Amino acid sequence: MLLFPRLLLFAAAALSIAFARAAQTEYTAGTLDNGLAYHIFKVPSAERRLVLHLQINAGAADENEGEEGIAHITEHMVFQSSPAFPQGLGNRLNAEGWQMGRHYNAQTGYRHTRYMLTPPYGRRQLEQALAVYRQILTPQTFSPADWVKEQQVVLGEWRGQQTLPHRLNRQYHALLHSGSRSARYAPIGSKTAIETAQAATAGRFHNKWYGSNNAVLVVAGNINPKKAAAAIKENLGRLKPIALPEREAGEYEPKLTDTPRTEHIHDKDNTETKLSLVYRFHNTPSQSSGSQGYYHRLLDNFAAHIVNLRLQNTEPSVSFKLGNIGKQTGSLIFYADAATGAQEALNLLNNAVETIRLQPAGNEETAAYRKVLHNHMNTVSALPDNLPQIVQLADDTVLSDKPVPTPDNQTLERGQLYRISAAAVNKRIAAWLAASDRLTVIQAPENTLDLAGKSSNPIAALQRKPDNRAAVPAAAATTARSTANTFPPHTGQGRIVSESFDSNNKVSYLQFSNGDKAVLLQKAVAGSKIYFKAVSEGGYRQNGLNEWQAQLAADAVSHSSPADFGGRSLKQWQQQQGISYRYRLENDHQTTDIQASKQTLESLLQLYRSRQTAPSAGPWQNVIETAALRHPVYLQSVPGRQEIELELLRYGRPESRAQNSSEIRALTETDLLQHWKQLSSAPTTYYVASSLPSEKIKPLLAQYLADIPRRAAENRPVELLKGSTLRRAAINDTGGTDINAWSWQPFYDWTPDTSEQIPLLVNLANARLKDALRSRNQNTYGVKFTARPQPVYNRVESNLFFSTRPEQAAEAWQTARQILESLPENISKTEADNLQQLFIEQEAKRQQNPEIWLERLAASHRRYGDARYLSRLPELHRTIIQTRLRQTAKLLWSSPNARVLLIDPAQ
Template identity: 65%
Template sequence: MPLIRLLLLCAALSAAVTVRAAQTQHIEGKLDNGLVYHIFNVPAAGQRLALRLQIGAGTADENAGEEGIAHITEHLVFQTSPAYPKGLSAHLNEKGWQMGRHYNALTGYRNTRYMLIPPQGVRQLDDALAVYRQILSAPQFSPADWTRERQVVLGEWRQQQTVSNRLNQQHHALLYSGSRTARYAPIGSKTAIESASADTASRFHRKWYASNNAVLVVVGKLDPQKTAAQIRANLGSLNTVQLPVRKAAEYEPKLSQAPHTGYLQDPDNSESKVALIFRFGNTASQAPDASGDYPRLLDNFAAHIIYKRLQQSGAAVSLKLGDIGNQTGSLGFYADSEAGQHQDSLAKLKQLVGQIRQQPAGVEEIAAYRKVLHRHLQSEPLPDDMLKIIELADETVLAGKPAPSAERRTQERSRLYQVSAEAVNRRIAEWLDAPDQLTLIQAPQSLLAAEQPARAPHTTTKKSTPTRPIPEKPPATAATSAASASFAVHKGQGALLSEGFDPENKVTYLNFGNGDKAVLLQKAVAGPYIYFKAIADTGYLQSGAGAWQAQLAADIINRSAPAGFSETSFRQWQQQEGIRLNYQLDNNRQSTDARAPQNRLETLLQLYRSRQTAPTADNWQAALETAAVRQPVFLQSLPGRLEQELEILRYGQTEARAYNSDEIRALNQNDLLQQWRQLAATPVTYYLVSNLPPEKLKPLLTQYLADIPRRQTAGRTLPLLEGATLRRVNINDTDGTDVNAWSWQPFYDWTPDTSEQIPLLVNLANARLKDELRSRHQSAYGARFTALPQPVYNRVESNLYFSTAPEKAAEAWQTAQEVLSRLPENISKAEADNLQRLFIEQEARRQQDPEIWLERLAASHRRYGDARYLSRLPELHRTVIQTRLRQTAKLLWSNQNARVMLVDPKL
């Protein structure tokens, strides 16, 4: 999906807004000490409460000798102080707050944000404001606290040393080049963290943490006037400071007057990508007052037209439009590339941009989009939805933009008619004619080295990279390409052998003559769409298939256009038809997930059938070459070596894979198609959720699915090893140790209650682990615990990961295992009640999600052969009680089958 964020069409808001009953209300105010607050009264929030405190300082405000200090300050405000001798974090933990769930923080380049969701909701508003009072108070941080917390920050730094993070930071540095933001990531360097002091953090806090440099957001079902009084009582006595004067130019990217090129490379990178980014001034569009309304509207129209042109082209290109400074914006076109073909991919990208230039917006297009925006601006500006309001606050008032209001929307609707096609085309031309054109090329180092042997990582040049000329051709349009390709109607030779119906759950069961089955759930929440899932219970380890060959085949075939379509026309066709289809292959399962409009069910089934019975392997040579280049890089990278070590830990052996490029290059198109036919032979069960009666679905399902050739195939799995073990491997490329622990245990007495309780208990386990490993021992960072219920295989699989110092790894692992072992016996009544409230809140949202209904339908049928899972849903909250949770918690971890690997630094 192209990554366009619609620009906010709103301006300043008055101090108070009068609204009708049962509508979300917004009040903005400012204390005498300069603190700005926003109160959102959301009737549907019930007892829930969410708060944000944003400090107007971040990584970009750090001066020489302060690298990483904004993030370090964020950590230290939770440590000891006269008001909290044990530490603010420890105090919250004792009161039942969970780090990550009830309190968290985030350091950015321009701001630092503290997020609170009090466990008892609105009853704890004063408690939450007391936390903010402490954060804003000017402490002298303790060197002893920093000595302990330094290990946590170093653990966080180690966790960020991944290939994706390193490449993202290179991309960020090039996109923001010339500004303070481009210097380094908020975490800072390892050297900077190790040399930082508590005194430096204290000075940074005194410089920037003040009421006149803070914005507070409170969201809940609130009395705005009483809430404002509580804010004044808790935070009104805080002092102001004389804030440093920022040099605005230092915070803006330095734009070039000529095209330039940047290279993204990393020893572990095996991917090839290209991007073309235009950077330009956009001061007018960022004006926070009403003067910015028209420029923002114009940007919105221009972005829509470019997005529409990309859709019409059928190109697999993502679009990113955003602000990269207070006065600077960027528009980027991003695409994947085959290995060694990035110059060709770049040439195609530039050709696409040229086609967009040649297709100006028409008067009718602008009028049609104006109607869309007009309808949007007639809707309620503030929804009665707590989560949406939190998101809106993050994107508006905390981003320096005004929140929507009815008054402003009325003004904006009038400005809609000032936007003409000519003005939109001028704005598009301004963007695409910007002198600063940044080309980004990401490729494996070996390929970049061959082309640019003398070039250092992520440097820039004054000239654009040479490209091979491509002959001009008329722009592709939906009318000339997608409409010319279609599927033939399949008459169908299969039969519906039997059917059944569950009236309680409105579920219909169909059995076809080829052995396939279909399970249909009629549900109003599906709306105008049909949600489709196809599951086959064998994967790439099935008998007769080559494991890695089957994975390659499935990837290539499912990225290929069906017969009669070109790659471009197929993407255009999917866009026109509104069909989304994704295939996933695992070692023991295949699944296809799709969504289509109700009136396109036949088209969806035609597409699915074509993949099953008439596969194509477009561009198979280029795809194999890409895999051949990628595989050696991956196997030598830390992720690749870690993947193999984890397979040995869990199964006692590695999965079959290609260990050199020649094995991959030796494959041909027939090999790939044969592997796919082997995969596609497995019988399938289909699950559908729609609001249509089954009588409307059965004929088409029988016509297109009942005669797909199937045969019984034997699935294979690698059995999980039994017994506990701990092993250490020296492959880590940082100086820390990653603890990766797995366990599994059999379980046969599955109920829907058990499956729903496990995710709740995982939340609790994560909170306990973070408290013990980070807050108490302060020796670990990034603790992540998961437990995956697998009723089909009668077991639960669990995984624990965290990072720590090598000398503390064994001790930290033992501590973590003790936390998991003790969990069942010490779940308190308060924690159980808290989890029950969480379940009720989450379930209310899940009930409105048709894709979750589809998942539950499949889970119930695969385990029980019926829909009993759905029957239990109305009563499940009653099972979330202390005694039941303690019993289910025993499934989260098995000491008997604990398989632990400590990934130590390289020797």
């Protein structure tokens, strides 16, 4: 399913990547005599890196009676023992330095099973990677003993998917794909199916579908295409093709109906209300090949562009997706924010659809978008010299039955561009909205009133045209709305009282008359954008604030238009201005991140200032009612009870919460705004990254920020309990035990070196934990270790999570603890060298990311009061050596302060 904004500037799925440089990447394709199709991308900038994807064109949709979940089980079993690898293919890779998840991984979908390899030593391991694929494609007889062990891994994975989002998404997927094989169950299958599955069944499935003539191979890296093709033929050419089963095409497509209908999604733990309107239709032409396929995909793109424009200008709180849900079936889905209530969301969908119907595309709009696409096609490279982009492009094209955007294909596509007319665009949109298969999906908490109780036929309501609407010309409507939404001018009474400049890092430091500070970084990689971050010193644990009420106040105000904002839709104005706004409230600080073009800096500052000085709680009653409905549901849910148990484990008491829903409903708009007034008055430091010199920015910063009223904020510290402990709570509903282990330790000697080494060591710790807990013992799933430096508190906090069988939980935790405790003493020089190389590769990407520059600037300034972090960057890779890593690794785990919670199955 494709989210439309990604399609905006591209003519087809083949153009879903924004290419950066001239066409340097070479593309070669071929098919071996045994039917295996291969695609080779020579990417000069890849250096030694190599990525391979092997796709078997069979998945969960190909399972027959008695085979539920077997495609996914087969994916697991190909890494087990065989005559060629008696100890197991996965174990051999682990022994040779491959890390599961990082260097080899696999995924099973409904239509395919994909095996991804990123060899640790890159292109020199091409032959070894192809040998792995040869083993995967070789006929198999799986060992029942191997399945007994691997079955626990699959069950662990199943338990990991029994979360609220997974359960809700499964229901939604079944509705969207109703009538097709894909609607039956999730690819992993049911618990019962996994528990009763047999190794022999997986073997039969493998030998029925895993043939060279049912596989597609992608190889990408800085490799010689001819030598790579020869290696593919040498390693995979002797495989024998198989007789593939016949597929009944109709079974794989959703069954379209002529009756509009309403369906509901429920879950005992759900506290959210969401609505979507789904149109399903035949779209075989848009998925065809050749010039007609390009034409219809371009026509879809033009039509989606018009739909997006109408929503931006009239109903910006409604979003949509256009995509394929079958090889012959498409869908157009509208989503409404239901925070203000289900009926209001339904009305928004109604207005959105009617607006699109009543405002057809004009010739000028179509011509303007054609020009955008024409310029794009003429200025971008056919294939980017960028390995991650090429890998994504290959997944979106050759592994999805789409053409690669070679120069010849681009020429073919460009030839269809001028066939697109406004009349054709309007006809396509009308066809989508006239689809007889229409579905309203309502997701709501189980204790709320069904929307069907208010409207017996929501779909019929969606087809009614409002009496007071008229067909407004699109251009006129856009102009009228863009001038209606604005902020009043602000002359500014504050000023800059002091400033200094770091010429080495091009960083300016400003002090405002209200006590706030600004740190400005001039960086060319920011390009045409401004990156703005405001960090306020007060969080929801400030003295004088009620914690849970402060969080509700922040939720209400941060999603409302400021009181002095003109017009009816802030979101619409932000889209027109190109402003992205994100606000987060933590226990000890607040962060506001805003991105905008350089031309809209003043609008950015107007928006921020208005939130601080002229707040509005907007539809605060809906915020309160939503919270009141959510409160009892969440507290009784498994995630809610787990959260409280973790708070007791770490702090000795739960976080502040309302006693009941009545206490929440008793809040008033005045209560919320009073809490926000204190939150917004906390002293603040601003960080700005842009390509502009500071002289261009300082006057506007002083005008809008230097006179915002401030007062000192004092946060109540979050005290973590000392000492080690292990607790168990029987509240899990998945049949397994979740292990959540935390530790912390003080650390005072923070340096940029330490901050960069910790993430690398976390990567190493995860590899060892996964190897021991999953690959060797094969009894855990969902292993994830994190370590979070907190310089403000002079400590490091670490967390390990995984799930396992209840009877093995204690033993598994002891294994994990030993790995974490022994990590510092046994980091090898080879591992240190690999981590240094990983840092160099990752740093090359980070250097081109202005958001990372801004984060580092803020971290350095908050810790040191200057930009020394940035000064150290060119030399940091030299500190990633064995002795230094061993020393830093001691920060990752502190057994004296290890607090462990085992969430066992409910009794």
